[in-house]
Amino acid sequence: MRAIGYIRYDSEVGEGTDESTQVQENAINEFADWNGHTIWQMFTDQKTTKERLGLSSLLSYIELQSEQFLVIVNDPCQLSDTLEGSVEAVVKLNNLGSSVTTTIDGLPDPLKVLLRAMSETGDGSGRRQSIRRAMETKALRGEGLGRSPYGYEFDGKGKFVIIHHEAEILRLVFRLYLERKGLRMIARYLNDLGHRTRKGGYWSIVTIRGMLRNRVYIGTYQRFGMRLPANHTPIISSEHYRSVQDLMSSRTPRRRKGVLEKFILSGLAYCKLCGNRMIGATRRQTWKTKNGERKKGSYRYYHCQTRANQSQCQYNTRRAGSLEAEVKQFIYDAKGQTFVEAGIATAEEQSFERSINKRLYLKYLQQAADGWITIGRLQTLLYGTEESLSPWHSFMKKLISSIEVDLDRSLVNLKAGL
Numbered sequence: 001m002r003a004i005g006y007i008r009y010d011s012e013v014g015e016g017t018d019e020s021t022q023v024q025e026n027a028i029n030e031f032a033d034w035n036g037h038t039i040w041q042m043f044t045d046q047k048t049t050k051e052r053l054g055l056s057s058l059l060s061y062i063e064l065q066s067e068q069f070l071v072i073v074n075d076p077c078q079l080s081d082t083l084e085g086s087v088e089a090v091v092k093l094n095n096l097g098s099s100v101t102t103t104i105d106g107l108p109d110p111l112k113v114l115l116r117a118m119s120e121t122g123d124g125s126g127r128r129q130s131i132r133r134a135m136e137t138k139a140l141r142g143e144g145l146g147r148s149p150y151g152y153e154f155d156g157k158g159k160f161v162i163i164h165h166e167a168e169i170l171r172l173v174f175r176l177y178l179e180r181k182g183l184r185m186i187a188r189y190l191n192d193l194g195h196r197t198r199k200g201g202y203w204s205i206v207t208i209r210g211m212l213r214n215r216v217y218i219g220t221y222q223r224f225g226m227r228l229p230a231n232h233t234p235i236i237s238s239e240h241y242r243s244v245q246d247l248m249s250s251r252t253p254r255r256r257k258g259v260l261e262k263f264i265l266s267g268l269a270y271c272k273l274c275g276n277r278m279i280g281a282t283r284r285q286t287w288k289t290k291n292g293e294r295k296k297g298s299y300r301y302y303h304c305q306t307r308a309n310q311s312q313c314q315y316n317t318r319r320a321g322s323l324e325a326e327v328k329q330f331i332y333d334a335k336g337q338t339f340v341e342a343g344i345a346t347a348e349e350q351s352f353e354r355s356i357n358k359r360l361y362l363k364y365l366q367q368a369a370d371g372w373i374t375i376g377r378l379q380t381l382l383y384g385t386e387e388s389l390s391p392w393h394s395f396m397k398k399l400i401s402s403i404e405v406d407l408d409r410s411l412v413n414l415k416a417g418l
Contacts, residue, residue: 001036001037001038001069001070002037002040002067002070003037003070003072004041004043004062004069004070005028005029005032005071005073006042006073006079007024007025007028007042007078009021009024009045009046009047011047011048019047027074027103028073031072037072041058043058055079062096063096067097068099069098070099072102073102074102074104075104076090076102076110076114077113077117087111087365087382090111090375091375091378091382094375109369111369112369115362115365115366118362118365119362141158142231142232143159144160149217150170150198150211151163151170151235160216160232162233162235166198167235169195170217171235173190173208174212174244176189177212177248180247183205183208184205186203187202187203187205191203212248213245215241218241219231219233219234222371263300263302264324264396265280265327266279267397268400268402270405271313272316272406274304274316276313278303279303279305280320281302282298282299283298283301284299301317301318302323302405303316304316304317318407326409326410327410328392331400343395344392347394398415400412401413
């Protein structure tokens with residue numbers, strides 16, 4: 001694979017030391033040769049200079065080439081003066097279609113290296129690292145951790161044991177999907193038969209989709225970025241599993257990446273008919289007029305989550321524009337224009353100062369390092385969350401306790417004392 005090396009060296013140290021240019025270049029070249037990569041360019045920055053001209057040139061080079069590269073670094077911490085900045089650099093390179101690897105023996109994933117560095121800077125890091133390594137050792141032996149997946153339980157040694165009545169429901173789900181039944185139809189069918197989830201709840205589209213995607217049912221165990229095939233007795237045959245994946249891929253429409261829609265009533269609106277949350281959705285349609293002209297339309301609306309996922313409620317839906325305008329007008333009438341404008345201004349100022357909680361940051365970074373989420377998803381979670389919200393959303397969360405939405409009207413409940 002085409003590779004690019006990046007080095008941040010210390011010009012004040014002698015040749016032959018670990019931070020010298022020569023030693024670092026040799027390490028990258030040896031790594032590339034050993035793994036069959038070809039070094040196309042080598043970019044460098046001095047450790048004593050604040051400007052990262054070498055890193056900027058590397059990013060520009062990849063962007064101009066419009067090709068995928070493997071960026072090799074000896075230590076991903078060299079990508080920035082801060083660990084958070086290094087994570088951002090890895091994400092930025094991923095956006096350009098390139099991946100990053102390290103020359104560290106046994107730790108090629110830069111996110112795992114950065115996560116370990118972050119964990120070691122906090123209090124109690126030694127205990128956390130010991131627990132983490134013990135869990136990794138158990139996972140490597142194929143022993144289950146945490147809550148067992150539906151259809152299995154863990155015995156005293158952490159081994160997967162089939163729960164037969166749950167396994168029968170699993171096989172039914174796979175069979176129904178191969179019979180071209182949709183996710184919503186399968187969820188409704190299970191609910192109508194009286195089957196419930198392990199927690200006693202209704203089956204939903206999200207739960208059914210997760211089961212159909214889970215490789216644990218063909219005997220493969222995945223944890224901490226490791227994949228162990230033939231780890232335990234499968235419930236579903238590999239042939240049926242592959243057929244389901246092919247069918248799901250054929251049914252999934254190819255969507256363009258668009259601007260994240262802002263639903264300012266998210267988390268506040270509830271269906272008056274069943275009490276469940278109302279969720280925002282966007283529907284895009286294309287049609288032809290009588291004279292053959294092709295037209296496009298985009299519709300934003302809120303609809304009942306129970307109806308969407310479990311088919312247990314009437315189709316309670318409201319256009320987003322009209323419902324949001326109705327709630328805004330209620331707030332203006334109840335609190336006055338001066339109060340509202342001051343509240344919106346404060347929310348806008350706070351949106352620039354707000355930063356993601358460190359515990360949440362480490363959680364998302366851990367998920368990416370373990371392979372549970374993609375780097376693209378990591379970018380959205382770390383950097384896209386606050387930008388996607390309107391100041392109206394923050395303002396309303398402080399002011400409103402809930403909004404009960406009926407088919408044609410809404411009841412706004414303000415928080416006590418406001």
